[in-house]
Amino acid sequence: SDSTAKEPPMHIVHIAVEMAPIAKVGGLGDVVTSLSRAIQDLGHKVEVIFPKYDCLNLSNVKDLHCRQSFTWGGTEIKVWFGKVEGISVYFLEPQNGMFWVGCVYGKNDESRFGFFCHSALEFLLQSGSSPDIIHCHDWSSAPVAWLYKQQYVHNGLPNGRVVFTIHNLEFGVHHIGKAMAHCDKATTVSYTYSKEVSGHGSIAPHYFKFHGIRNGIDSDIWDPYNDNFIPVHYTSENVVEGKSSAKRALQEKLGLHQTDSPLVGIISRLTAQKGIHLIKHAIYRTLERNGQVVLLGSAPDHRIQGDFSNLAAKLHGEFDGRVKLCLTYDEPLSHLIYAGADFILVPSIFEPCGLTQLTAMRYGSIPIVRKTGGIYIFLTSP
Ligand code: ADP
Structure with missing residues (x-):
């Protein structure tokens, strides 16, 4: 530096x-x-x-x-x-x-x-x-x-x-x-x-x-070329190999089918700010279209946490091998999801900056976001 x-x-x-x-x-x-x-x-x-x-x-x-x-x-x-x-x-x-x-x-x-x-x-x-x-x-x-x-x-x-x-x-x-x-x-x-x-x-x-002043992420801390939590280190040179091996590792770890169909990742505090209803909607739409979904999130509110536990039980039964909701806080798993997902969903209702979409891009995953706050970039903004 x-x-x-x-x-x-x-x-x-x-x-x-x-x-x-x-x-x-x-x-x-x-x-x-x-x-x-x-x-x-x-x-x-x-x-x-x-x-x-x-x-x-x-x-x-x-x-x-x-x-x-x-x-x-x-x-x-x-x-x-x-x-x-x-x-x-x-x-x-x-x-x-x-x-x-x-x-x-x-x-x-x-x-x-x-x-x-x-x-x-x-x-x-x-x-x-x-x-x-x-x-x-x-x-x-x-x-x-x-x-x-x-x-x-x-x-x-x-x-x-x-x-x-x-x-x-x-x-x-x-x-x-x-x-x-x-x-x-x-x-x-x-x-x-x-x-x-x-x-x-x-x-x-x-x-x-x-x-x-827009936040940034620390590109040394979030670095797919130097990340102990993913199986193959990668840059843009070997991104396909790096991401596909991370996807396989993620699927294996969470008991999902080994398939190439698109995998949507969600890493979020589960609060109203983060667009809970949109998250649920997107989970169903992805599964209907034969995609896979991994959600890593925890809710400070016990009712919301309970609601997601019920949803997890239902989805894990109904769409076995295609969806996994991990209702906890897990830093290492978050790295594997950023690397192994094809898309990272950030449907926040409001978002002062948001770091998940930036980290997603650092790991070569495509962020899907709402047009709000810091996740929406004015091309002319300073
Ligand atoms: P906020 O500060 O509103 O939670 P940000 O997008 O600014 O939202 O930051 C969220 C940070 O917390 C990101 O680094 C994200 O990877 C991390 N994070 C959120 N939920 C979890 C979780 N369950 N396990 C691990 N990391 C998480």
């Missing part, structure tokens, strides 16, 4: 609650890692401050060790340090057990993440770090924006500018509005989405400092 910075190197600190591959729920986790790596490659100093969840995937943290501890908010907070995909990460572990709850989301999130944001700024202050840019993401680390401007600018951290990125305006809009008012710059993850939300009450008054 090109390591000649065009500007003088800056010190950039991300404060975030998801990071691939150690604690990823959706695209936010991918972007914290890939953006950090891309900016570091330009010659800047990039660090991430992150909660030390008990459910971290520690096998992807190098040289993890406890560095120090400090006291804030009535508890001792241990500070661990380690490298994730080459990025320096400080893990905060409050000894009150706030992050020992077995999940990223789903347990008093607002108060846990509020505490985390405040302690992250306190950590910067107490450790004498003074970054040029503090970058926070979505509602979960939005409090950084106003805590910083209201308390820390006057209290020992005067040099920083706050960048706030909206990955999805659906969640925690009250926090997002407030962070929009306090940040120096706000971004969102595609130009199209920035236009779509421009009239929104939390965005409109701050539109002058709001920019849509």
Whole structure:
């Protein structure tokens, strides 16, 4: 990668609650890692401050060790340090057990993440770090924006500018509005989405400092030529061989017939945003036309998860060997599907950027998408 910075190197600190591959729920986790790596490659100093969840995937943290501890908010907070995909990460572990709850989301999130944001700024202050840019993401680390401007600018951290990125305006809009008012710059993850939300009450008054910048995927992390989860490595030179062997491996793994008929892959959180009714419709249409379908997805909502379990039982019976619904989160399987599918379906109702269609193209699968948000590219957009 090109390591000649065009500007003088800056010190950039991300404060975030998801990071691939150690604690990823959706695209936010991918972007914290890939953006950090891309900016570091330009010659800047990039660090991430992150909660030390008990459910971290520690096998992807190098040289993890406890560095120090400090006291804030009535508890001792241990500070661990380690490298994730080459990025320096400080893990905060409050000894009150706030992050020992077995999940990223789903347990008093607002108060846990509020505490985390405040302690992250306190950590910067107490450790004498003074970054040029503090970058926070979505509602979960939005409090950084106003805590910083209201308390820390006057209290020992005067040099920083706050960048706030909206990955999805659906969640925690009250926090997002407030962070929009306090940040120096706000971004969102595609130009199209920035236009779509421009009239929104939390965005409109701050539109002058709001920019849509399309996400990318990390082409080293998502690389069919260097991917441990697929049988034959490939580039455009041997794409037919690479994809057909991945398809066979996928069919074998999931108990599907070994056939050349088109295989449609779906890799998605199962929520209304992702177009659940369209996903179901497409599964039936594909099967009617003699295609195969593999769905990898999980639903945060128990009713939707139950609904898909019923659908899976029905389809596995009715179309044995032609369809498999895997209702779980499985990173290695996602790689095999991206490689082995002919088509990847992304029928989102709205989609700020969407990474699945980009990853699909990286693996030579054809994305089928709705015309919305970041999955729809204006040919003239910046
Ligand atoms: P969102 O952030 O709204 O979930 P994105 O398209 O931005 O949507 O990002 C989704 C990311 O999560 C992609 O990297 C996709 O491969 C991954 N993903 C989604 N569901 C699963 C799953 N069940 N197992 C593995 N990876 C998944």
